[in-house]
Amino acid sequence: MPATQLSAEPAELRAELQLAGLRVTSPRLAVLTTLTRQPHSDADTVFQAVRLSLPGTSVQAVYGVLGALTDVGLLRRIEPAGSSALYERRIGDNHHHLICTSCRAVRDVDCATGEAPCLTPSQSHGFAIDQAEVTFWGLCPDCQPGR
Amino acid sequence: MPATQLSAEPAELRAELQLAGLRVTSPRLAVLTTLTRQPHSDADTVFQAVRLSLPGTSVQAVYGVLGALTDVGLLRRIEPAGSSALYERRIGDNHHHLICTSCRAVRDVDCATGEAPCLTPSQSHGFAIDQAEVTFWGLCPDCQPGR
DNA sequence: CGCCTTTCTTGACTAGTTCAAGAGAACGCG
DNA sequence: CGCGTTCTCTTGAACTAGTCAAGAAAGGCG
Numbered sequence: 463m464p465a466t467q468l469s470a471e472p473a474e475l476r477a478e479l480q481l482a483g484l485r486v487t488s489p490r491l492a493v494l495t496t497l498t499r500q501p502h503s504d505a506d507t508v509f510q511a512v513r514l515s516l517p518g519t520s521v522q523a524v525y526g527v528l529g530a531l532t533d534v535g536l537l538r539r540i541e542p543a544g545s546s547a548l549y550e551r552r553i554g555d556n557h558h559h560l561i562c563t564s565c566r567a568v569r570d571v572d573c574a575t576g577e578a579p580c581l582t583p584s585q586s587h588g589f590a591i592d593q594a595e596v597t598f599w600g601l602c603p604d605c606q607p608g609r
Numbered sequence: 610m611p612a613t614q615l616s617a618e619p620a621e622l623r624a625e626l627q628l629a630g631l632r633v634t635s636p637r638l639a640v641l642t643t644l645t646r647q648p649h650s651d652a653d654t655v656f657q658a659v660r661l662s663l664p665g666t667s668v669q670a671v672y673g674v675l676g677a678l679t680d681v682g683l684l685r686r687i688e689p690a691g692s693s694a695l696y697e698r699r700i701g702d703n704h705h706h707l708i709c710t711s712c713r714a715v716r717d718v719d720c721a722t723g724e725a726p727c728l729t730p731s732q733s734h735g736f737a738i739d740q741a742e743v744t745f746w747g748l749c750p751d752c753q754p755g756r
Numbered sequence: 757c758g759c760c761t762t763t764c765t766t767g768a769c770t771a772g773t774t775c776a777a778g779a780g781a782a783c784g785c786g
Numbered sequence: 787c788g789c790g791t792t793c794t795c796t797t798g799a800a801c802t803a804g805t806c807a808a809g810a811a812a813g814g815c816g
């Protein structure tokens with residue numbers, strides 16, 4: 463079981479924002495709620511979803527919220543090749559992603575090699591490495607032929 | 610030593626193009642030559658370099674060449690988060706990248722876990738995985754403070 | 757409840773890349 | 787060695803994701 467169960471309870475979302483030193487606003491709550499329900503969404507997808515509950519919301523507000531939440535660590539941003547940026551509520555773990563080359567579906571994958579595994583490449587070339595990002599590309603079950 | 614030593618010999622570049630079923634043109638030779646000398650270049654960097662030897666070349670020609678060569682497998686395209694697409698002459702190995710978060714320098718890293726290592730995530734979620742992409746982020750020697 | 761600060765709305769703008777039409781070059785054949 | 791077909795390049799325009807800036811509106815501490 464995950465250490466942190468992601469909650470969409472308004473009260474908990476408020477607390478999360480306040481702990482991060484951010485004001486609690488409707489757009490921010492709506493963005494967090496959207497990303498709880500639909501992780502790995504891009505800015506436009508979040509915008510469309512937010513607009514349903516908060517019709518007046520602007521695209522720039524969504525960009526602003528996504529940026530602010532990413533800055534304080536409430537969201538993680540991934541930018542898979544060929545896609546626009548996707549956002550997810552982070553769990554603090556350094557998990558990786560499995561992306562369908564056909565339909566672009568994204569699944570989370572726990573880190574394969576233990577705790578902070580991938581942090582050790584064979585040659586570091588003198589770099590001070592602080593993060594490893596792993597993306598697996600393939601066909602998701604629905605996009606595989608012969609099924 | 611690498612199995613395939615990258616050559617910038619015009620004759621070998623021609624052969625490479627022909628083997629791939631592509632016509633041999635000056636822009637294509639110039640792009641290959643540029644990427645031999647400056648791997649991990651983006652489209653504009655390639656364009657600037659190509660223009661030195663072939664002044665009439667258009668940006669779109671460079672995009673076209675990069676796309677065509679990538680399609681037939683003569684080039685590999687990587688798209689690190691926050692950067693535009695970078696290109697390199699592939700060596701057939703599935704090597705990974707070390708990117709400086711400060712100056713964006715890119716270094717190649719051999720695959721850490723053996724031959725085709727990273728191809729086995731802990732959970733496949735039913736995906737038919739065909740590639741794993743690993744990016745290490747950190748500070749390159751030149752960008753590390755206290756040096 | 758009121759003020760100060762942060763955040764959102766509105767509007768313009770940029771970088772990177774792609775699309776489309778026609779001129780020009782590669783190369784297989786005679 | 788020239789010819790025609792086909793592929794490639796040039797020219798010009800357009801598009802998408804994302805950023806920047808100024809003012810209006812809302813949060814929240816006192």
